[in-house]
Amino acid sequence: EAxxxxxxxxxxxxxxxSVAFWCNPISGHATLYWYQQILGQGPKLLIQFQNNGVVxxxxxxxxxxxxxxxxxxxxxxxxxxAKLEDSAxxxxxxxxxxxxxxxxxxxxxxxxx
Amino acid sequence: xxxVTQLGSHVSVSEGALxxxxxxxxxxxxxxxxxxxxxxxxxxxxxxKYTSAATLVKGINGFEAEFKxxxxxxxxxxxxxxxxxxxxxxxxxxxxxxxxxxxxSGTRLLVRP
Numbered sequence: 001e002a003x004x005x006x007x008x009x010x011x012x013x014x015x016x017x018s019v020a021f022w023c024n025p026i027s028g029h030a031t032l033y034w035y036q037q038i039l040g041q042g043p044k045l046l047i048q049f050q051n052n053g054v055v056x057x058x059x060x061x062x063x064x065x066x067x068x069x070x071x072x073x074x075x076x077x078x079x080x081x082a083k084l085e086d087s088a089x090x091x092x093x094x095x096x097x098x099x100x101x102x103x104x105x106x107x108x109x110x111x112x113x
Numbered sequence: 114x115x116x117v118t119q120l121g122s123h124v125s126v127s128e129g130a131l132x133x134x135x136x137x138x139x140x141x142x143x144x145x146x147x148x149x150x151x152x153x154x155x156x157x158x159x160x161x162k163y164t165s166a167a168t169l170v171k172g173i174n175g176f177e178a179e180f181k182x183x184x185x186x187x188x189x190x191x192x193x194x195x196x197x198x199x200x201x202x203x204x205x206x207x208x209x210x211x212x213x214x215x216x217x218s219g220t221r222l223l224v225r226p
Contacts, residue, residue, distance in 0.1 A: 004156070020223030033213070040122075043157070056213055068128050102214070103169055104149075104156035 006092050012111045018080040021108045025056035025073070025094030031055075032103060034067055034077050035091040043091055049075065050098060082112045098099065115140045117124045117187075117204045119217035127225045132176075132191040134220045136204030139185065145207040146187045147214065148178055152200045160202075163187060174198070 006023040013019050021083050030051050035043035048055040052072040064083070069075040077078055081092065083097070089109050093102040120135040138144055145164055149157040161172025178189045189202060192212045206219040 042205070042218050044213075044216070045213045048213055065132075101159055101162070104158070106154070106156045109154075110211070 004092055004094050004103055006090075006105035006108055008108055009106065010109045010111075012113060015112050016060055016081040018078065019082055019110060020079075021077045021090050021092075021110075023075045023077070023092030023105060025075070025092070025093075026103055027095055029094035029103075030072070031076050031095045031098050031102070032069055032073070033093040033095075035093065037089040037091055039088070046090075047079070051100070055098070071105055079110075082110075084112050086110060087112045115144060115206045115208050117146075117206050117215065117217040119204050119220050121220055122218065123221045123223065125223040125225060126194045129193050130198075132185065132189070132194045132222065134189040134202050134204075136178075136187045136189065136217060137185050137189060138204075138206050140206060146178075147202045147205040147207070148172065148176070148181065148187075148189050149205060149216075150174075150202065151219075152201050157203065159196065160189070173180055180221055194222075194224050196224050196226065198222060 007022050032049045034046045036084040037043040046060045048069045049069045052069050067077045089107040091107045093104045095102040116139045118137045147159040147162045161170045163170050165179045171177045176191045201219045201221045203219045205214045
């Protein structure tokens with residue numbers, strides 16, 4: 001069974017530029033999560049989708065971050081414009097539903113210079 | 114709000130020695146608790162989870178954790194450390210209200226030959 005796929009693995013951008021990350025969850029998984037992991041900290045949930053609807057985006061900085069999951073399958077997380085403090089690993093995870101184990105992708109490491 | 118605290122950002126043990134990684138939780142309701150492992154440049158992998166079925170939970174790779182309500186703890190142990198256990202370990206609690214995971218700040222395990 002294929003795992004959660006994320007791309008790109010690494011990205012370096014200058015501050016004020018835009019960037020997008022892509023996530024393809026495990027086939028059939030209804031729930032998709034985006035986490036932000038700043039160096040030295042545990043992951044923090046940014047947004048949670050159930051199919052193509054948002055369940056929780058309370059910690060998403062909506063002035064610069066956006067995410068979508070239009071067809072209820074893959075998802076895109078965008079940052080526009082990026083700030084230095086956005087440097088982190090962005091992890092995508094998926095689960096069959098909200099009550100089952102979440103499986104994580106390898107993450108995208110973003111460096112903002 | 115629920116939270117977890119991991120004591121010790123770094124733990125160093127000799128190969129073959131006991132591994133003990135500490136996690137204390139704060140929750141007003143019976144919690145769902147998890148331990149995840151993260152190898153360098155990898156995503157998170159579930160080691161084990163507590164869902165109130167049994168207080169001693171066995172996981173993968175020889176790890177286990179014991180839920181102690183009186184101490185609000187969920188410490189992770191392994192009788193004999195192996196070099197391959199060197200990684201970062203995260204304790205997490207699930208917020209029932211929103212089904213999202215709240216992670217601790219992590220403990221980096223170093224295994225000395």
